[in-house]
Amino acid sequence: MVLTEKLGFYLPVMYAVDKSLLIRQFYVKSSFLNAPVKEEIYIKTPKGSGQKAPFLQLKKSLYGLKQAPANWFETLTSWFSDINFHQSTSDPCLFIHNDKHTHIFFHVDDLLVVGNVDAFEALFLNRFPNSTAHDPDTLLGMDVNKKVDCISLSQVKLIKKGLEMLGMSDCKPVKTPLSVGIQLEPATENQKEEFSKLQINYRTYTGILNYLSCRTRPDLAPAVSILSSFNQEPGINHWKEVIHCWKYLQGTKNLELTLRPAKLDATQALQHFTDATWADDLETRLSRSGSICFWKACPVAWNSKKQKNITLSSTEAELNALSDGVQENQWIKFLAEELWNEKLQPSNFHVDNQGLIEKIEHFGSNSKTKHLDIKMKWLRDLRNKNEIQVTLIPSEEMIADTLTKASCEKSLNRLKEKCFLIHYSPS
Numbered sequence: 001m002v003l004t005e006k007l008g009f010y011l012p013v014m015y016a017v018d019k020s021l022l023i024r025q026f027y028v029k030s031s032f033l034n035a036p037v038k039e040e041i042y043i044k045t046p047k048g049s050g051q052k053a054p055f056l057q058l059k060k061s062l063y064g065l066k067q068a069p070a071n072w073f074e075t076l077t078s079w080f081s082d083i084n085f086h087q088s089t090s091d092p093c094l095f096i097h098n099d100k101h102t103h104i105f106f107h108v109d110d111l112l113v114v115g116n117v118d119a120f121e122a123l124f125l126n127r128f129p130n131s132t133a134h135d136p137d138t139l140l141g142m143d144v145n146k147k148v149d150c151i152s153l154s155q156v157k158l159i160k161k162g163l164e165m166l167g168m169s170d171c172k173p174v175k176t177p178l179s180v181g182i183q184l185e186p187a188t189e190n191q192k193e194e195f196s197k198l199q200i201n202y203r204t205y206t207g208i209l210n211y212l213s214c215r216t217r218p219d220l221a222p223a224v225s226i227l228s229s230f231n232q233e234p235g236i237n238h239w240k241e242v243i244h245c246w247k248y249l250q251g252t253k254n255l256e257l258t259l260r261p262a263k264l265d266a267t268q269a270l271q272h273f274t275d276a277t278w279a280d281d282l283e284t285r286l287s288r289s290g291s292i293c294f295w296k297a298c299p300v301a302w303n304s305k306k307q308k309n310i311t312l313s314s315t316e317a318e319l320n321a322l323s324d325g326v327q328e329n330q331w332i333k334f335l336a337e338e339l340w341n342e343k344l345q346p347s348n349f350h351v352d353n354q355g356l357i358e359k360i361e362h363f364g365s366n367s368k369t370k371h372l373d374i375k376m377k378w379l380r381d382l383r384n385k386n387e388i389q390v391t392l393i394p395s396e397e398m399i400a401d402t403l404t405k406a407s408c409e410k411s412l413n414r415l416k417e418k419c420f421l422i423h424y425s426p427s
Contacts, residue, residue, distance in 0.1 A: 008093055009107075009139065014300075024113050026110075026133050027110055028109040030130060031072055032068045034072065034128060035060065035071035080095045093107060096339070102117075142154065153259070155212055162249070163246060171246075174251070180406055186283060187234065192235045202231060216255075218299055220245070222304040225304040272291070274289070274349060275404055276307070286309075288306050290321065290400040290403025291400055322390070325349060349390045399414050399415050
């Protein structure tokens with residue numbers, strides 16, 4: 001079964017708001033049973049069926065068959081083709097009508113349709129009568145709140161469930177996901193033993209945090225990345241920070257990721273911020289990258305991740321972050337162009353390292369910088385082809401910095417203002 005990327009959901013609903021189109025959600029009950037079985041498969045005759053034969057040939061894809069998900073995917077997508085939808089080249093679970101105005105996003109048996117929803121509903125309920133159609137409410141574990149000029153996404157129920165599991169429903173909230181400036185190190189044997197006495201599954205709670213971070217909470221990204229790096233051998237020192245993160249969620253559980261497409265001029269382009277620490281992991285000396293991409297002023301992709309190789313300078317660390325951001329951005333841009341059916345301007349990358357800008361402009365390979373040569377020339381080639389622009393901004397405007405470490409409340413609020421459209425008064 002092919003599963004979707006989150007962008008395959010974010011961008012279609014943004015398109016609906018941007019173009020003032022209708023959105024409708026569909027649910028197929030017992031979806032796999034709509035898919036025929038290709039192979040010759042027999043099952044024991046169920047008791048009480050009234051059939052005398054000891055075995056029956058299976059005609060439909062029962063739940064539990066290894067091929068059932070693939071059969072359902074083929075059944076659904078082939079029907080999409082029959083009604084003049086074609087599969088997106090960017091996301092296998094996104095289908096676009098030949099008129100370019102109606103889009104289908106689906107995840108197994110949940111569908112979200114944008115555009116001419118009434119005509120689609122009539123066809124869909126005729127083909128899959130055991131289905132329902134309604135205004136969007138929940139999808140992929142997210143609460144969907146459709147407003148006139150925006151779509152808001154939240155996961156309040158999941159946060160409350162996690163707090164209840166921890167016995168923290170009435171805990172006192174804190175202002176940041178991690179203790180400000182904390183540098184977590186591998187646990188000592190005593191710290192591991194102290195945590196093991198609690199008999200708690202560490203991964204359960206970092207797993208929930210990860211799902212929240214990936215879907216609706218970019219403000220959690222650095223905390224989740226840092227805490228999850230100790231999933232294998234957690235200690236009490238790490239668990240205390242997991243609890244700290246859940247205390248932060250107690251005070252911010254009602255935050256909504258707000259997708260309100262800005263009405264931009266003809267020079268519209270993806271705005272991508274990338275940043276990196278340098279050798280801040282005290283054990284490995286690896287750096288951490290942070291990246292966030294905006295389309296029409298809406299956050300559509302973000303991450304915080306440890307880099308794969310040790311860098312010899314802050315410029316090299318920022319080069320790694322920029323290079324990864326450019327690769328991700330190329331796919332985002334292609335998907336946006338496919339949905340909006342228009343050619344976008346070169347993506348604008350924002351960095352705060354003067355040395356990186358200078359090296360992209362005038363990089364010359366020598367014995368000490370040869371390992372940077374390929375990435376630099378690749379970025380310069382994209383810039384010369386007018387596919388990207390790289391812009392230097394002041395460090396205080398670099399919101400991706402918040403995604404690289406345990407940031408202070410002021411830095412965190414800058415990110416939250418951009419993603420959740422909440423204004424924080426300067427302290």
